[in-house]
Amino acid sequence: MNDETVLLGHGSGGTMMKRIIDEVFAATYGSEELAQGNDAAVLPAPAPGERLAFSTDTFVVTPHFFPGGNIGRLAVCGTVNDVATSGAHVKYLSVGMVLEEGFPMDDLRRICATIAETAREAGVHIVTGDTKVVNRGHGDGIYINTAGVGLIPEGRDLSGAYCKPGDAILVSGTLGDHGIAIMSQRENLSFTSPIESDAAPLNRLIADVLAAAPDTRCFRDPTRGGLASTLNELAEQSGVDMAIREDDVPVKDAVRGACEMLGYDVFQVANEGKMVCVVPAEQADAALAAMRSNTYGSDAAIIGQVEEAKPERGPKVFLETGFGSRRILDMLVGEQLPRIC
Amino acid sequence: MNDETVLLGHGSGGTMMKRIIDEVFAATYGSEELAQGNDAAVLPAPAPGERLAFSTDTFVVTPHFFPGGNIGRLAVCGTVNDVATSGAHVKYLSVGMVLEEGFPMDDLRRICATIAETAREAGVHIVTGDTKVVNRGHGDGIYINTAGVGLIPEGRDLSGAYCKPGDAILVSGTLGDHGIAIMSQRENLSFTSPIESDAAPLNRLIADVLAAAPDTRCFRDPTRGGLASTLNELAEQSGVDMAIREDDVPVKDAVRGACEMLGYDVFQVANEGKMVCVVPAEQADAALAAMRSNTYGSDAAIIGQVEEAKPERGPKVFLETGFGSRRILDMLVGEQLPRIC
Structure with missing residues (x-):
C-alpha cells in the first residue's frame, strides 16, 4: 500500500478500507477467523461447563510511543489482564481502531506489529475488528478499543x-x-x-x-x-x-x-x-x-x-x-x- | 450527580469515575453482571455444542442525534446485527466510551437511555464497559465502541x-x-x-x-x-x-x-x-x-x-x-x- 498517511477513505467500507485491512491489519495481526471476512467471527464451542469471561478497554494514551511500549502493547495487555483476572484462559480479542485522517501509516504499522507480537506472547487470537477514520483535528491520531473473551474452567470461581x-x-x-x-x-x-x-x-x-x-x-x-x-x-x-x-x-x-x-x-x-x-x-x-x-x-x-x-x-x-x-x-x-x- | 458536563476526573479510575459509572451507566443500562464490579464479566456456560460469535464496531457519527435515532441506538444495533449475521443468539454486549471533557451530561444520559432501550428491544445484556475521558478539543464529544458475543446453535453454519x-x-x-x-x-x-x-x-x-x-x-x-x-x-x-x-x-x-x-x-x-x-x-x-x-x-x-x-x-x-x-x-x-x- 502506497498511502503514507491514513485517509478518510480508509474508513469508507469500500476498496480503500479493504486495502488497509488486508495490507496493514491482517498482514500484521491477522488470524484464520479474521481472514474469513464475515461480519462476526465464529469460534469453537467451549468445553462443557466452561463459562465465558468478557471485558473491554479503550486506549487513548498520549504519547503513542513511550519507554517500554506503545499504545498497541497497552491495548492487548489491558484487556488480556482484565479477562485473566476471572481465572479464564484468555482466547480471543477484537480490535476497534479510531484513526485520525493524516496519521502516519508507518506509525500505524509499528503499532499493529506490536499488537501482533503482544498477542502472540499472550497466546490470544485477534479474530474480529473495526476501523473508523475521523477528520483531521479529531481523535489524536489513534484510539484503540479491545474486547476480550476467555473461557473459565469448570469449578473456578474468583471474585x-x-x-x-x-x-x-x-x-x-x-x-x-x-x-x-x-x-x-x-x-x-x-x-x-x-x-x-x-x-x-x-x-x-x-x-x-x-x-x-x-x-x-x-x-x-x-x-x-x-x-x-x-x-x-x-x-x-x-x-x-x-x-x-x-x-x-x-x-x-x-x-x-x-x-x-x-x-x-x-x-x-x-x-x-x-x-x-x-x-x-x-x-x-x-x-x-x-x-x-x-x-x-x-x-x-x-x-x-x-x-x-x-x-x-x-x-x-x-x-x-x-x-x-x-x-x-x-x-x-x-x-x-x-x-x- | 451534579456535574453538568463530563470532566477529566470521570475517567480517572477514582471516585468520580465510580460516580459516573453508578449514576449514569449502571443507572441506565446496568445488568447484574455489570453490577458485580469485577474486571471481567463472568457469563454462564453455553449449552454443549454451541459455538461463539464475536464482533465489534466503533461509532463516531456526527451529529450524535439525528432523525430516527442517536449514536447510542447505532452502537447497540450495529454490533447486534453483526453478531446476528452468524445465526447466533446475540447475548452480551460491552460498551466502551471515549468522552470529551465538556460533553453535556444531559446528552450522555439521553444516549445511555437509548442504549438501554435498544438493548432491551434486542434482548441483549450489557455486561462490561470502559470509560475514557479525553481533553477538550479532542474526540468530538463521544465515541462509542461495542463488542458483542452470541451463541450459535449446534448445526447452524452460515458464511x-x-x-x-x-x-x-x-x-x-x-x-x-x-x-x-x-x-x-x-x-x-x-x-x-x-x-x-x-x-x-x-x-x-x-x-x-x-x-x-x-x-x-x-x-x-x-x-x-x-x-x-x-x-x-x-x-x-x-x-x-x-x-x-x-x-x-x-x-x-x-x-x-x-x-x-x-x-x-x-x-x-x-x-x-x-x-x-x-x-x-x-x-x-x-x-x-x-x-x-x-x-x-x-x-x-x-x-x-x-x-x-x-x-x-x-x-x-x-x-x-x-x-x-x-x-x-x-x-x-x-x-x-x-x-x-
Missing part, C-alpha cells in the same frame, strides 16, 4: 467479593512504573535511571498463581487509580478492611523520586503490568513463589492483609507507615494524570 | 462463502435511509417527507428468516459501502457473480431524490437497519414472507440472484437497469460520506 479477614494481599511487582514512564515522556523529564512502562500480559502469571494457590480469592488489575483504588474497590465488594505495610510495597527508587518531585502518590499511579491478588494466608507463600518464578513477577511481595471491618463505619483501607502509624488510604479523587492508558 | 449459482438475493427493506438521514441533518437539508435513519436491531428478523428458510447461506449487514460493497464482498468470498435488478431494489422516493440531488449512488450509501440475505431459490418466498412479517422487514424484496462466475475474470456484481442493460456494480472507491456511523 473481588470473596476476600476474608486473615487473607494475604500480594502485588506482583513494583508500583507506578507505567504512570511515571508516560508522565516523564510527556513532560520531557529525564531521570538518571530511565523509567519504563511495565505493560505486560499477565495471563500466564495468573495461571501460575492459580496452580500454586488454588483457593485464591481474586485478582485485580491496578490500572487507573492505582493500588489505592483497587484495594478500596475490593474492600467495598467484600465488606472488609484492608491494611498494607508501606515498607513492603515494592517501588523503584527512580519512581519514588519522581513521585516525590512531581507530587504524586505512588499508590494512586496507574500500572499496566501488575496484579493485585488476595489469597488465604496459608497459600500466600506458594502464591508469592509462583509470582516470583514468572518473568513479570520477580519483584512480587506480600504487602498486607485483610481485616474485619468495624460495623460502625464502612470498609476502609489502611496504610501502615514505617513509623508504625496507620493512615486511611483513600480512592483517588479527581484526576491526577489524564490519558494514561 | 458469505456459501453462495451458489441459482440462489436468490434478498434485502430486508429500503436502502439508503441511514446515510441520507445523517447527510441531511448534517447539511441542514430538508425534504418534504422527512428521512429517518433505519437503525434497528435485526436479530429477531434473522431468527424468523432462519426458521422459515433453514438453508439460508448467509446474512450481511450493508452498512458503510452500502449494498454495492456487501454484494462485492459476498461474490468474492463465494467466487460467484451476482446480478440485481435495479427496479426491484426498494428505495424511498425521498431518498432517491436526495441521492440524485446530492450525487450519491444509493447502492453505496450506508444502512443501519437492513439485512442482505442469500437463500436457495426454493426457499426465497418463505424467507421473504418471514421478513415481511417482521416490524423491520415490511419493505423486504427479492432483488436478484447468484450466477456462475466466468472463469476468465474475477467475480463480478451486475446491476440490470430498467432498460434491460447490465452494468458492473463496483465497490465504493474513496469516501463519499465520512462519519456516517
